[in-house]
Amino acid sequence: MTFDGRLFSGITVLAAVAESGSFVRAADALGLSASGVSRAVSRLEKRVGVRLLDRTTRSQTLTDEGRRLYEAVFPHLTGIEEAASATSGAANVVQGRLRVNVDPFFSRTVLASRLPGFLERFPDVEVELIMRDDVGDMVADGFDMAVRFGPPPTETLICRKLLDTRILTVASPDYVARYGMPVSPHEVVDHQRILFYNPVTAKPFEWEFHRGKEIVRIPAQGRLLVSDVGTMLGACIAGAGMAQVMSIGVQKLMDDCLLTSVLPDWTEEKFPLYALFPSRRHPAAKVRAFIEFCIESLGEGI
16 A cells, blocks of 8 residues: 655644644644745645645634645544554553633533642643633634533534533522512513523523423513623622523522522423534543543532
């Protein structure tokens, strides 16, 4: 079998540029000079006959043709790396850079206070937690994995469910004292509500109340719409209105009597939390370690 080492080398360099976003960072990762990286990409472009990168003075981004090539070869590059790691015994060593696309609420309420323990346990790992409102293009953005709430956004990603969290309706004790407590979901329409922005639909999340097989849907109407959970919780504590939140991460606010449950018999709606991966290959040791860390954090009274 013939093997074109120059073609493979050029694709490897292109992948490094795509993941890092610049010739300089790619050069650092590959142990080359920036000019050497630029020449390698130019040779690859000449070989395939199309432009693969849009170049500016500050960054380099993939063209449509470059993106298609990168997405086609990425699983194969990952497979080669994993095969080499397995051969050397490094497949079970937790090391290297771990880049995670993580839900902001999960990061703030669950992971943040526990990260020192993970870094202490695995001193050879560098962790990049990038908080985003959606998954985006994990391959193009260079993510090893994502941790996101809600149904998986695409069938091309590999998914592992970490948990189902209940949806709670909450209000501050001051709000309840001033405006009363609804006794049925239909009475909620008469109350002030804090709505949460859904980045997928560009509209507020609809309100639902679940009890057994009963589901009551309430139109998303309210004077306050936010896109940050911290802001929503702060406004709710201050008495701006009722809010629907995931039970994960808010138990302490309820234990401290900053928030109280509204219609506690209607809290059977569930929302899933998934770990997502761009490759069907067996995940690297650093990814497996981070998943276990997330599961441990979820089990610590959250």
